[in-house]
Every structure is written in C-alpha cells, then in structure tokens.
C-alpha cells in the first residue's frame with residue numbers, strides 16, 4: 001500500500017493541529033472556492049457507494065476529500081477522479097452532511113488547470129471543450145457532434161467505435177442537432193468563457 005493510499009484509507013492520520021500546517025490551507029482554499037464544507041465529512045462512504053463512475057476512479061470521492069483535508073495538493077490535483085467525475089450530483093444528494101462533493105470536484109478541476117499540473121486524464125480537456133462548443137452552438141449537447149469533434153482532436157478514431165455504433169443502432173445518438181429556441185442567450189454567456197485573459 002502506498003503512503004498516499006494509506007492516508008486516504010485512514011491507516012495513518014497526520015497531526016492536523018500543527019500551526020502553519022500547509023495542509024489546512026488547501027482545505028480552506030477549496031472550502032472557500034467551492035462553498036462546500038468539506039471538513040464536515042466523516043467518511044461514511046455513501047458518496048462513493050452511489051457514484052456511477054467510481055470504478056473508473058483512482059480515488060473514491062471521500063478519498064479525494066481526505067487528500068484535500070491532508071493538504072496533498074499534488075496528489076489531488078493530478079488524480080484521475082476529478083476528471084472522471086461528470087458532476088451528476090448523485091454524491092451531493094446522498095451525503096448525510098450535505099456536502100456538495102460535485103462542487104468540490106469542479107473546484108479541483110479548475111485549480112488543476114490554473115496551476116498547470118499534469119492532468120490525470122490528459123484528453124479529457126478536449127472532451128470538455130467539445131461539450132462546451134456544442135452548448136454554445138445549439139444550447140444543448142449534441143452527442144454525435146461532440147464525439148466526432150473529440151475524435152478529430154485526439155485522432156483516435158477507432159477507440160470505442162463499437163460503443164458508438166451500438167448507440168447509433170439504438171437511436172441514442174441524434175444525427176441532426178437541434179437548437180433551443182433562445183440560443184443567442186446561451187451563446188452570449190460563452191463570450192466571457194472564451195475571452196482571452198487580460
């Protein structure tokens with residue numbers, strides 16, 4: 001068991017009370033940015049039990065919170081979990097302490113990009129950008145367009161082709177995108193997003 005795994009599984013609990021401990025500052029930063037009181041977590045693991053993507057994660061959602069509580073900035077910002085999370089809010093709705101875990105994942109993704117760390121799932125940013133472009137253009141996600149755009153960006157045309165064909169056969173993918181009525185309102189929101197930083 002690695003040192004990090006030992007920590008997140010509770011095999012070793014570092015002294016959190018030391019003055020000037022940088023681990024406390026990471027928890028405070030994430031709490032402030034996400035608005036989620038992550039220190040209320042008592043690691044009941046309900047969040048991970050309900051998460052539909054936990055099998056693909058390197059750390060369960062509560063373990064991510066534990067990494068933050070311990071101030072393990074590098075480990076948490078480079079882990080796969082924060083990028084595998086799709087923000088479905090299942091965990092947030094099941095948490096007995098009303099911790100908005102999805103908001104914490106959002107914050108950690110943002111911090112990972114801002115700090116320029118190695119992304120745990122390198123191609124995922126391309127996927128996120130394709131989703132945003134679809135929302136900007138149509139006001140809703142056009143799944144086929146997103147998949148084709150992602151394939152164009154990564155050049156991995158054959159990966160998951162079988163899944164795509166099955167979805168097409170079951171009519172889970174619309175060939176023609178549809179737009180929401182007031183798409184301009186949504187398009188205008190994206191002007192801020194794509195704007196180059198001053």
Ligand code: SF4
Pocket residue numbers: 040041042043044045046047048061062065094095096097098099101
């Ligand atoms: S459900 Fe809430 S309290 Fe339980 S481990 Fe997850 S974040 Fe912590």
Ligand code: SF4
Pocket residue numbers: 047050051052053054061084085086087088089090091092101102105
């Ligand atoms: S928001 Fe993320 S971590 Fe929470 S249940 Fe959904 S995929 Fe899992």
